[in-house]
Amino acid sequence: MEYRKIGKKEVFSREIEIDVPGTLLSWDFYTEHRRIGFGLYFRPHGETDCGELEKPGLSGKQEKGRASAGGKDLVEILPTSNVKASRNLVSGEHKTHAAGLYVFRFDNSFSRNTKRLHYLVQAADTQKNRFFAGKVYLNWTSGFFCGWSRKWAVLHESGLLELKTPTNSHTRKIDLNTASPILETRKNGILILTPNNLLRLKVRKADEYSKWAHALSPWTEKSGVQPPTKPCEAETTDDEDVFYDVSEEETTPGRRRKLPCFVQPRNISMASLIPTLLGSKKGSLPIEIFEPLSGLQKLCEEIEYIDLVRNALGEKDARDMLPWIALFALSGCASLAARTGKPFNPILGETFEYTCKDLNIRFVGEKVSHRPLVFATHTECLQNTFTMWTTCTTHTNTSFSGIELVSDGETHLVLNNTQDHFVWSRSGVKTKASFSSKKSLGLDGVLEIRNLKTDDSFSVCFQKKGLFGSQKNAVSGAGGNGRKEYAVTGQWDSAVQVRELATERCFVWTKNSPVQHAEAQFGFTAFAVSLNEVTDDLFDKDTQRWNIPPTDSRHRRDIRLLEEGEFKEAAREKERAEKIQRENTLPGKHTGKWFAPSVSSGGWEFTGRYWDPEEKTQ
Structure with missing residues (x-):
């Protein structure tokens, strides 16, 4: 399209010379401000000359003052009339009846405002260059x-x-x-x-x-990319103070491969951070900081690469098991890659269950303390080959530059056939995410992995980013029993290699690819996308009963609304849940329903009662 500014009290004409009668003329135009006059006129060949025309037969001229119909020598085809060209595209066609000069007039002589005109007038080849x-x-x-x-x-x-x-x-x-x-x-x-x-x-x-x-x-x-149908919004109930139900119509067969809505990443309003940073009791972090997962679901992401543990089970030598377990412990950080969102803080007593028959595992987690913030999780193989449990304490520091997450606690993994007991802690690892337009995330600290049975150990260091971004997300480390037997190199957000120095054997882990259009889905992988899904096996249609407790994270409506792209509604639900949390959190020690304090380890132990269908649905 062509562009022209038409000043106040001015008229602009666009002329096309037609030599063959029957030629089709077309016009499309719009303005950026209100109305403009438009008319079409004709001057037959051989009559008063109107001036030299620009080649190839098109001419444009602008004249001051209010014009008449265009001169006594012009024949009126469409009289000049004001049209609302700023609302919609104005289009039309005219089949010429004779050879001559056809004049398109855009009249702004009635206005004191300059008009910006976008237009296209064509002859003969109209159908070859259509547009909207x-x-x-x-x-x-x-x-x-x-x-x-x-x-x-x-x-x-x-x-x-x-x-x-x-x-x-x-x-x-x-x-x-x-x-x-x-x-x-x-x-x-x-x-x-x-x-x-x-x-x-x-x-x-x-x-x-x-x-x-x-x-x-x-x-x-x-x-072929279509937005998923928005699930039916469930209504809140007064029976559950904190947790929300979801309609059974949300369930879909199989595991989903994308979120219900594509969401454009949003920046953070600094004004929304001021109440929280100043210590106001009513201060609440803006919804744009969060991703549609709870803290328990985030911990469940650490079992995405559980196949590394099965690789360890296939080793005959206990020393060859440790590299695989070290890679598995390190792979838990991969869920942070390309992600700067903060998971939702679970409500005290909130739980999350994840069972995957393809991976032969089942996971359950519970928030057992609010102050300090403590999560307890339990993972076991459906074939009874290994058991893993975690007690995690987290602390978040929020500033104008970003969020710093400090985690403390231990993860234990026992291989049932050999009784090898591995333990690792991220107490020295800090996660830092920025709020700037160029969002970034980094890890700082050392990850220690030990085999309590053989006393072998691994130490992996998260290197700081160098000048001009060198060594970004790089890791380095070594492992062995009192001497360096293994070397660790790579990047925690993509791939890591453990090399045995004596035999040059390599143990390799690579990160799974994100889902298609991950930038519009919070940077999630397929595993992360499946965590908040409500599948058919979670609701028994015959008995009309849920197979998960009412405290499960999937029932939280604020998380559900955020993954549907409803930021305002999600913010209101989050504030509502936080208000109930503050009112219901009484001083004193909370007793977990599915986990009990351990006197020997100082953490929390799984009671095993959760897997009783009658127990967990009460």
Whole structure:
């Protein structure tokens, strides 16, 4: 499209010379401010000359003062009339009846305001260059600020989408043939997933959105990426103070591969952090900081690479087991890669269960203390080959620059066939995530792994990022029994190698690939996406009873709303849950329902009663 500024009290004419009668003329235009006059006129060949025309038969001129119909020598085809060109694209066609000069007049002589006109007039080849245009709003982020900016979008038949600023000073071009446009009809939204970015567009009016949906249909159908249907929102109940039910209609067969909604990453408003940083009791962290998982679900992510433990079970020598266990302990950090969101703080007494027959494991966790914050988890193999348990204490420091998470506690892993007992602690490891527009995350500290049966040990150091980003996310370390027998190299967010120095044998771990369009799904892997899913086996349709306790994290409505992209509603539900937590947290020691304090270890032990169906559904 062409662009022209039409000053106040001015008229702009665009002329096309037609030599062959029957030629089809077409016009498409819109303005960025209110109305403009438009008319079409004709001057036959051989009559009064109107001046030299620009080649190839197109001419444009601008004149001061209010004009008449265009001169006595012009024949009126469409009389000049004011049209609302700022609301919609104005289009039309006319089949010429005679050879001559056809004049398109854009009249701003009635206005004292300058009009910005985007137009395209064509002859004969109209059908070869069709397009659709209209006003949209683009979501943007810059530093700590975000919002919606008005754009003029032009969609060409070739698949080129142009987003123009109101002043036409900048045009952003997107090739839909290499992108995946997705329609969010519930929000009048359009998501465009490009190879390197995610764009979120919004159309204000439903009728305009339906036109955009029709214009984009060739590419939305071709991309094959469709937004999942939003699950039915469950209503809150007064029977459970903290936990919320979800409708059985949410269940879907199999494990899901994507979240219910694609979400554009949002920056943090610094003003929303001030009450929390100043110590206000009513201060609540903004919802943009969080990801749709609870702290217990985050701990469950550490068993994603449980196959490394099975590799250890296949070793005959206990010394060859330790490298696999060291890689497994290190792989628990991989869930932090490409993730800067904070998991939701579980409610006191909240639980989470995860059973996966493909991996032959089942996991259960419970928040057993609020102050200090203590989680207890238990994982076991369905074939009874190993057992793992964790007691974890976490502390969060929030500042204007980001979040620092300090974890303390131990993880124990026992191989039942050999009674090898491995233990590791991350008490010296700190996780730091920034709030800036270029979000980053790093680990600092040392991870220690020991085999209590053989006294072999591993020590893995998280190296600090060097100048200009060198050694980013790098790890190094060594292992053995009193002397260096193994060397550790790699990056904790992608791949790590343990090399046996004597035999040059290598033990390797590589991170699983994230889901498709992970940048719009909180950076989740397929395993993380499945954690908050409500599957058919969790609800018995015959007895109309849940097979998980009402305290399970899947019942939390704030997490459910956030993964659906409902930020405002999720923030309200989070504040509601936090208020109930403050009111119900009484001084004194809380007694866990599924875990009991251990006198010998100082941690929490699994009682085993959870797996009784009658016990856990009461």
